[in-house]
Amino acid sequence: MRVDLGNALDSVASPGVSRDALSRLDERVADAHERIETGRADDEHGYAALNLPETTDTDEIRSAVEPFADAETVLTVGIGGSALGAATLANGLDSDVDAYFLDNVDPEHVSALLDRLSLSDTAVNVVSRSGTTAETLANFLVVRDAMESANVDWTDRTFVTTGEEGNLRNLADRHDLPALDVPDGVPGRFSMLSTVGLACAAIQGHDIDAVLDGAHAEADRLAGSLFESPAYAYGAATYALDERGAGINAMMPYAESLETFAEWFAQLWAESLGKDGLGQTPVRALGATDQHSQLQLYRAGPSDKMVTFVRPTERADRSIPETDLPGLEYLGGGSLGSLLSAEFEATEASLAASGQPNVRLEIDRVDEYGLGELCYCLEAACVLAGELYSVETFVQPAVEWGKRAARGLLGGGNFEEADEVAEKSTLTVE
Numbered sequence: 500m501r502v503d504l505g506n507a508l509d510s511v512a513s514p515g516v517s518r519d520a521l522s523r524l525d526e527r528v529a530d531a532h533e534r535i536e537t538g539r540a541d542d543e544h545g546y547a548a549l550n551l552p553e554t555t556d557t558d559e560i561r562s563a564v565e566p567f568a569d570a571e572t573v574l575t576v577g578i579g580g581s582a583l584g585a586a587t588l589a590n591g592l593d594s595d596v597d598a599y600f601l602d603n604v605d606p607e608h609v610s611a612l613l614d615r616l617s618l619s620d621t622a623v624n625v626v627s628r629s630g631t632t633a634e635t636l637a638n639f640l641v642v643r644d645a646m647e648s649a650n651v652d653w654t655d656r657t658f659v660t661t662g663e664e665g666n667l668r669n670l671a672d673r674h675d676l677p678a679l680d681v682p683d684g685v686p687g688r689f690s691m692l693s694t695v696g697l698a699c700a701a702i703q704g705h706d707i708d709a710v711l712d713g714a715h716a717e718a719d720r721l722a723g724s725l726f727e728s729p730a731y732a733y734g735a736a737t738y739a740l741d742e743r744g745a746g747i748n749a750m751m752p753y754a755e756s757l758e759t760f761a762e763w764f765a766q767l768w769a770e771s772l773g774k775d776g777l778g779q780t781p782v783r784a785l786g787a788t789d790q791h792s793q794l795q796l797y798r799a800g801p802s803d804k805m806v807t808f809v810r811p812t813e814r815a816d817r818s819i820p821e822t823d824l825p826g827l828e829y830l831g832g833g834s835l836g837s838l839l840s841a842e843f844e845a846t847e848a849s850l851a852a853s854g855q856p857n858v859r860l861e862i863d864r865v866d867e868y869g870l871g872e873l874c875y876c877l878e879a880a881c882v883l884a885g886e887l888y889s890v891e892t893f894v895q896p897a898v899e900w901g902k903r904a905a906r907g908l909l910g911g912g913n914f915e916e917a918d919e920v921a922e923k924s925t926l927t928v929e
């Protein structure tokens with residue numbers, strides 16, 4: 500895992516950060532590292548997530564999902580951190596077992612998916628840390644109903660991953676379903692490297708130990724200086740750039756297999772750092788595709804953002820056939836990989852040429868080890884940034900208002916927030 504801050508320096512970019520400023524910030528990084536290590540040593544809420552490479556029991560996960568070894572498809576029912584980590588692995592890696600995610604309650608999408616699936620060959624993975632999330636429980640009820648209509652014994656095809664208490668735990672106990680525990684002290688968005696993110700991967704036959712090995716290697720590189728730890732270098736640089744005006748962070752991986760990783764990053768960054776009027780706004784982008792949609796803004800729009808480029812340095816390639824079509828000779832005989840690599844470096848340089856800050860993250864390959872490394876690095880970077888912003892990184896109180904309002908609207912209790920929904924100001928043009 501390599502982090503290159505070269506194009507974030509003020510000799511190249513504006514906003515940019517000077518090497519001196521990074522050295523001064525490094526004193527705070529040292530303090531933050533001490534705080535983080537104390538939190539890890541005491542298994543404190545949130546900080547415990549950075550211990551998962553050590554604490555996650557992969558044998559326990561494999562034996563819990565063993566009854567589903569015959570599954571041709573795994574359907575994960577969960578939302579936010581209870582889906583995005585597993586989806587990052589599933590969409591980043593190849594498997595003969597297909598993986599689908601119900602992480603929204605769009606009736607047309609849910610019906611179309613359930614109509615398409617062979618439910619008798621599907622393992623259903625219901626994931627909710629709280630066990631109370633409306634979208635997840637509603638989708639589970641719909642999936643269960645569909646299985647019963649298809650004469651499939653849902654108790655044979657379903658396992659849950661949840662906390663000690665809650666509706667889902669009660670359901671698992673009542674029907675004696677295989678169940679995995681969500682680890683204590685690990686917020687959803689930091690739970691990829693636990694039962695939450697790895698159960699689906701285990702059913703798909705991925706090497707979940709290799710995921711943790713990659714994460715472990717990154718954990719071993721956490722140190723009291725940003726100049727020694729890629730994770731802290733990234734965390735400190737994004738904080739410093741935000742302080743200087745780059746309030747938006749466009750995560751732009753150059754691999755289709757990393758598109759869901761950008762979604763996962765968006766939750767991690769937004770829900771962890773978006774507090775007290777602070778926090779960088781994550782934006783999901785994809786290279787080379789978004790060179791042809793977003794780049795105009797990234798280069799010539801307001802200087803209020805940074806771009807994070809991510810790429811694997813090794814990947815399977817595909818050659819481009821020789822051609823005598825006029826003007827295309829430069830492509831013929833080359834490969835898609837070399838074209839994508841040229842696009843990556845050219846786009847990076849184009850932003851530097853217009854003074855727009857950007858950072859490069861590189862892994863060797865998009866495989867179990869590489870994904871473990873990359874995601875642990877971003878998790879530790881996020882924890883470090885949270886210390887520098889002095890925000891409560893591991894809570895997300897602002898999401899509760901909307902949940903109470905929705906529950907009230909659906910007759911699920913008396914919530915004043917539901918009343919406020921009816922008081923919406925309107926100025927309708929039609």
Ligand SMILES: O=P(O)(O)OC[C@H]1O[C@](O)(CO)[C@@H](O)[C@@H]1O
Nearest residue numbers: 579580581627628629632687898
């Ligand atoms: O795992 P749960 O409790 O169903 O929560 C799902 C997601 O919803 C949130 O609580 C936000 O509403 C996220 O923090 C979490 O990842």
